[in-house]
Amino acid sequence: MPRSQAKYPGASNTQNPEAGLEISLDTAEELVALQLGMFVDVRQTLEGELEGEIPGALSIPLFQVKTLLGQPLSEEEQEILDMDVPDEADIQSFLSRINHLHFGSSLLLFCICNSGQRSLHAARLFRNLGYVRTYSVRGGFRAWRGARERKHPA
Template sequence: MNDTIEISASSAIELVKLDLACLIDIRQPFELEAEGTIANAISLPLFQLKKSLGHALNEEEQELLDADLPDPHDVQHFLQLINGLHYTKERILICVCNSGRRSLPATQLFRELGYQRVFSLRGGYRALT
């Protein structure tokens, strides 16, 4: 994979413990129910994020999206939250999905938006358990 955007579970845990990073859980709500949540992680489903930012979803993503199109207030709230964590509190953002596959494009999306200290958790949620 791409070591420049991936981070190991042990490194991620240490950064969170030191209050230098926060976890962004990009899994869908049904995945959180099935697999479990991560303490203190911010839940932000990837497909909702993509749709909020005006990115097209493929057919499978659209099918998995079990929420309505976010309204402008949701988008503004999300950007305020992420900007507050990333810039004001100077936190590293670490994207987490189940296996580490969806968090890679999520990390790329954040980086395209100008958030350079964003990483994908190698192995995803399963690497944490």
């Protein structure tokens, strides 16, 4: 398969820096249903509480991930996060959970945020850490909620 082609149907095939990082919601849902992948919700906890949660998704807010890994947050991110520096137990717990999913269970990780922008950053971050089977769900939670509303109109 040529390098520019994506490995999974629905994954990006374009010649841009994000090529191969995005996957369509339909493809991600199909792989989750086949127990080959798992959604990783990188939205802030409050967003999940207000907007709704994805059943079965692992919630790991991106700003907390960045803090756990010692990456600097912008002033805006720090204000949104408004938390202390994590301790070693937090870091070990985070790495243990991700290692188990990615390496122990061989699951694909599908990062999802509200619109698909933070999840791109999260997918790139996870890949840089060696979790190469990580993707960003195109359209994010908005696409997921829209698909639910189309399937089950009010």
